[in-house]
Amino acid sequence: MLFSPLMPIMDYxxxxxYISEVLCENRNNxxxxxxxxxxxxxxxxxxxNENSENGTSPKDIKLVELVFALNEVPESFVPKLYFSFEIFKFSEYSNFYYFNHYKDFFHPPLNAICA
Incomplete structure (x- = not known):
């Protein structure tokens, strides 16, 4: 099976x-x-080993390189999903105009205008 080596990696x-805190042999070090x-x-x-008994394991894969290629696993591996609640209308005419109000719009000092 081609994807069977990926299952332990995905599980990890x-x-x-849980694995790093409970199942790791070196958790005390x-x-x-x-x-x-x-x-x-x-x-x-x-x-x-299970695959090699069945004759499906590739001989040239180096296990050490595969394991240590996973040097850093992010704390939260689960991807974050971002949802947009905007509804897009697909039609022949699309109005992409929007007006943006700037509350902090630049106004010159009154002394500069009256002088």
Missing amino acids: MLRYD PEKHCNGKCYLAKNIKKVF
């Missing part, structure tokens, strides 16, 4: 906080900065 990214990469490496190795 989605459950990053914060100076190692493992953050659950040991758990990820075990799962990827297990998937590759």
Whole structure:
């Protein structure tokens, strides 16, 4: 299966906080900065071993490079969704004009006008 090595990576990214705080073998040694990469490496190795038994694993993939390529995983991996509540009317005529009121519009000093 082509996407089977991606499943442990997706699991690691989605459950990053839980894996780094609970399942990491080096959670008591914060100076190692493992953050659950040991758990990820075990799962990827297990998937590759299962696939190699079936004869579907590529031989030239280096597991160490794959794991350490994921050096930094953002705190919040879930993408933020931005919704716009504007309704666009698609027709032959589109009016793209809008008026913008500036409350802080520049007015010259009165002394400069009256002098």
